[in-house]
Amino acid sequence: MKLRYYVGRRLVLLVPVLIGMSLVMFTLTHVVPSAPARLIGGPHATQETIDQINRELGLDKPLPNQYLIYMDRVLHGDLGFSIHTRRSVAYDLADYFPATFELTTISMGLTILLGIPLGIISATKKDRLPDHVSRISSLVGISMPVFWLGIILQLVFGSYLNLLPVSGRLDSEIALNYPIRRITGFLLFDSLVNGNWIVFQSAVMHIILPTITLTFWLLAVVARMSRSSMLEVLNQEYVQNARADGFSERTIQYKYALRNALIPTITVVGMTYGLLLGGDLMVETIFSWPGMGLYSIGSIVTLDFPAIVGVSLLVSLIFVIVNLAVDLLYVLIDPRIRY
Numbered sequence: 001m002k003l004r005y006y007v008g009r010r011l012v013l014l015v016p017v018l019i020g021m022s023l024v025m026f027t028l029t030h031v032v033p034s035a036p037a038r039l040i041g042g043p044h045a046t047q048e049t050i051d052q053i054n055r056e057l058g059l060d061k062p063l064p065n066q067y068l069i070y071m072d073r074v075l076h077g078d079l080g081f082s083i084h085t086r087r088s089v090a091y092d093l094a095d096y097f098p099a100t101f102e103l104t105t106i107s108m109g110l111t112i113l114l115g116i117p118l119g120i121i122s123a124t125k126k127d128r129l130p131d132h133v134s135r136i137s138s139l140v141g142i143s144m145p146v147f148w149l150g151i152i153l154q155l156v157f158g159s160y161l162n163l164l165p166v167s168g169r170l171d172s173e174i175a176l177n178y179p180i181r182r183i184t185g186f187l188l189f190d191s192l193v194n195g196n197w198i199v200f201q202s203a204v205m206h207i208i209l210p211t212i213t214l215t216f217w218l219l220a221v222v223a224r225m226s227r228s229s230m231l232e233v234l235n236q237e238y239v240q241n242a243r244a245d246g247f248s249e250r251t252i253q254y255k256y257a258l259r260n261a262l263i264p265t266i267t268v269v270g271m272t273y274g275l276l277l278g279g280d281l282m283v284e285t286i287f288s289w290p291g292m293g294l295y296s297i298g299s300i301v302t303l304d305f306p307a308i309v310g311v312s313l314l315v316s317l318i319f320v321i322v323n324l325a326v327d328l329l330y331v332l333i334d335p336r337i338r339y
Helices: 002-031 036-041 047-057 063-075 089-124 129-143 146-160 172-177 187-193 197-234 237-244 249-276 281-286 292-301 305-333
Strands: none
Touching: 002 063, 002 305, 089 129, 089 187, 089 197, 089 249, 089 281, 089 292, 089 305, 129 197, 146 197, 146 281, 172 197, 187 197, 197 249, 197 281, 237 249, 249 305, 281 292, 292 305
């Protein structure tokens, strides 16, 4: 019952967070000097046409009134129309978010499976060969610019070896000749459900290089965090007492120390995952990945304020939900934590 109350309270607090974010982003996008009506009307639009567009969008009203009108539309599920795509922002987000979710989730899953064990092994074998290899690899991963790694992978596996595609989410010819029924927007899942193995294979080939690029950087961060957290816990007094009581080193490391060491690591993983679900600008730009990052860049360049505010609201919602999930994971990892 207490856990339900905690979750309910966090979800209720989501409302003022979204209102505050919408207010800030709406104000900033409308204060910046721009002419959205002229962008919509085109370079040859007359002044009468621009005035008509301003009236239709409500841009001729005071800013507080514009915000109230916008929030009324949001409450009815209308995020407005994008200036540069000429589509509903809600439809745009439904198209672009699944691509980011697939890339980020696969990369983060690989990072957790590889990074946490790598950090633990490095900590338990401190100052030995596995520790040196792990620290050097992590240092290289953190120091290497993501855009540089992405370009190198494109040159090697795309241009020189011609093994993997270097841009996009799916071959255009395959998408035209083997259309799939959209279920969730997640290309890998939809192609599996539809039994379209040709589309599934093409989607897997396209996601490999972006996943390697993103995972390489994430792996370095998670491995270093896991190592430092594990070393800190292994130096705690209760661990020394367990050693004095005759417990085996494996029991101490994996039964007593590991759970406490996972708390900071999961916190970093959760925050990073929430941020990346808003789009990784570098990776999505380099590989022309049609995700939230690419959509955000297009919106910023064209001063597309409905799209900018819509993306901000979605990212805020995702970040709060991911942080709530991380807080609930604490209970499973450490039984001493109660809500």
